[in-house]
Amino acid sequence: MIERFQYDNRIVKNFLFVTIMWGVVGMLVGLTAAIQLVVPSWNFADWGSFGRLRPLHTNAVIFAFVGNAIFAGAYYSLQRLLKARMYSDMLGKIHFWGWQLIIVSAVITLPLGMTTGKEYAELEWPIDIAITLIWVVFGINMMGTIIKRRERHLYVAIWFYIATWVTVAMLHIVNSIELPISMTKSYSWYAGVQDALVQWWYGHNAVAFFLTTPFLGLMYYFLPKAANRPVYSYKLSIIHFWSLIFLYIWAGPHHLLYSALPEWAQSLGTVFSIMLIAPSWGGMLNGLLTLRGAWDRVREDPVLKFFVVAVTCYGMATLEGPLLSLKSINAIAHFTDWIIAHVHIGGIGWNGFMIFGMVYWLVPRMYGTKLHSVKLANAHFWLGTLGIILYAVPLYFAGFFQSLMWKQFTPDGFLMYPNFLGHTAGDQDGLRTARYRR
Amino acid sequence: MSVIFLLIAASTLVAAVFLAAFIRAVRSGQYDDDRSPAVRMLHDHPPAPNSLTPNPSPKERGANPSDQ
Numbered sequence: 278m279i280e281r282f283q284y285d286n287r288i289v290k291n292f293l294f295v296t297i298m299w300g301v302v303g304m305l306v307g308l309t310a311a312i313q314l315v316v317p318s319w320n321f322a323d324w325g326s327f328g329r330l331r332p333l334h335t336n337a338v339i340f341a342f343v344g345n346a347i348f349a350g351a352y353y354s355l356q357r358l359l360k361a362r363m364y365s366d367m368l369g370k371i372h373f374w375g376w377q378l379i380i381v382s383a384v385i386t387l388p389l390g391m392t393t394g395k396e397y398a399e400l401e402w403p404i405d406i407a408i409t410l411i412w413v414v415f416g417i418n419m420m421g422t423i424i425k426r427r428e429r430h431l432y433v434a435i436w437f438y439i440a441t442w443v444t445v446a447m448l449h450i451v452n453s454i455e456l457p458i459s460m461t462k463s464y465s466w467y468a469g470v471q472d473a474l475v476q477w478w479y480g481h482n483a484v485a486f487f488l489t490t491p492f493l494g495l496m497y498y499f500l501p502k503a504a505n506r507p508v509y510s511y512k513l514s515i516i517h518f519w520s521l522i523f524l525y526i527w528a529g530p531h532h533l534l535y536s537a538l539p540e541w542a543q544s545l546g547t548v549f550s551i552m553l554i555a556p557s558w559g560g561m562l563n564g565l566l567t568l569r570g571a572w573d574r575v576r577e578d579p580v581l582k583f584f585v586v587a588v589t590c591y592g593m594a595t596l597e598g599p600l601l602s603l604k605s606i607n608a609i610a611h612f613t614d615w616i617i618a619h620v621h622i623g624g625i626g627w628n629g630f631m632i633f634g635m636v637y638w639l640v641p642r643m644y645g646t647k648l649h650s651v652k653l654a655n656a657h658f659w660l661g662t663l664g665i666i667l668y669a670v671p672l673y674f675a676g677f678f679q680s681l682m683w684k685q686f687t688p689d690g691f692l693m694y695p696n697f698l699g700h701t702a703g704d705q706d707g708l709r710t711a712r713y714r715r
Numbered sequence: 716m717s718v719i720f721l722l723i724a725a726s727t728l729v730a731a732v733f734l735a736a737f738i739r740a741v742r743s744g745q746y747d748d749d750r751s752p753a754v755r756m757l758h759d760h761p762p763a764p765n766s767l768t769p770n771p772s773p774k775e776r777g778a779n780p781s782d783q
Contacts, residue, residue: 430752431740431745432752432756451721470716474716474718474719475721475722478726498756501756502756507756508753511749511752515749519737523734526729526730527726542716
């Protein structure tokens with residue numbers, strides 16, 4: 278007897294839709310925050326000031342734009358790789374609406390100033406609990422599908438999804454242990470440098486297991502699919518996965534160089550960061566080499582173009598990251614605009630471009646249509662690519678100069694350039710002050 | 716720095732779980748075939764129409780034998 282079953286495409290469509298929607302919102306908030314740095318009058322109210330909009334931007338792009346894209350891609354690829362419908366449509370629905378509710382509560386509470394003050398973990402404790410519950414729902418749905426699969430082999434992408442789920446669950450719970458004093462305020466269980474260490478163990482691994490491993494899973498699925506050829510080396514992809522997950526978790530202390538953290542822990546973070554170059558570049562090359570012999574198609578297919586730039590940005594960001602973890606380079610870059618450029622090469626270049634490529638590939642398949650305009654998709658690609666270059670390169674220069682200016686002192690020991698912004702936004706008063714003090 | 720014990724314990728525990736999963740995957744033969752899974756994932760049922768670019772013809776696909 279032939280067994281018949283259908284995939285749950287509704288959930289994929291839903292997640293695709295909100296990915297695009299929150300992407301627009303998150304990037305507009307980011308643009309507003311950027312303008313506020315140059316034109317301070319754009320800080321229009323308490324709730325609309327830079328300090329409140331910046332966490333809203335990071336939360337929106339990471340957990341709403343990138344998060345929903347992970348779920349869309351995972352729900353699509355899991356079903357096809359496992360040859361099974363999702364374990365439960367109901368759990369999928371709870372996951373979808375629960376996650377959107379969490380995002381909406383972030384959009385409300387962050388501008389109101391309700392925050393734990395921990396970067397990328399700003400949301401207050403009731404939302405933290407909701408995140409945990411919804412994450413468990415996603416986990417049950419994924420594991421249930423894996424258990425009832427019709428395909429014995431677990432394709433490498435699924436391993437990346439599993440690692441994502443397990444590690445994010447652990448990071449979120451350990452970092453969010455806090456003492457509530459009211460419905461809207463809590464204090465971290467940890468204090469001082471210990472809190473900092475937990476925070477950056479979380480922060481670094483959020484980058485690793487929310488922005489990297491799920492996207493490598495998506496890359497290993499959607500890139501071969503879009504190119505219609507198998508990944509360059511499946512063996513390398515397996516090595517990539519296992520080496521990456523065993524190394525990544527120990528690199529967090531590189532966010533705390535020159536801090537009160539014990540020297541040995543700082544050095545350990547650096548050592549693991551350098552070691553990470555190997556699996557990261559193995560993965561990047563594996564992705565790019567999948568396209569060997571298909572570069573003629575890259576020229577025509579905007580989906581492949583987006584993927585090429587995304588994988589290249591992954592390579593750049595994962596080389597730059599380990600370099601930044603060296604103390605001598607960190608001394609130049611830390612706290613400067615260089616870091617902003619670095620995270621956007623990763624955030625827009627790697628995550629964003631993977632998402633754009635994936636959406637352009639998925640939407641026509643989900644709706645049985647053709648892309649409205651391939652020309653427009655190409656325009657999108659070029660605007661985005663040039664945009665990233667124009668964004669990052671000036672910030673690299675700015676970061677360097679910023680760092681050099683901070684290290685200049687007057688003979689009396691004062692900072693020669695106390696207000697860096699005063700010298701960038703054409704503030705002649707600032708310049709005069711500097712000359713006077715010299 | 717007592718918190719470092721918590722972090723090392725949590726990280727090591729997860730690493731141990733994954734190590735066990737890795738050993739189990741190897742022993743159960745998940746990685747015995749490191750070629751065909753990459754090809755099999757390309758075939759969906761029903762085959763999805765490629766809306767942006769046409770699928771390469773069988774001849775074109777066979778141009779690079781190492782792909783197969």
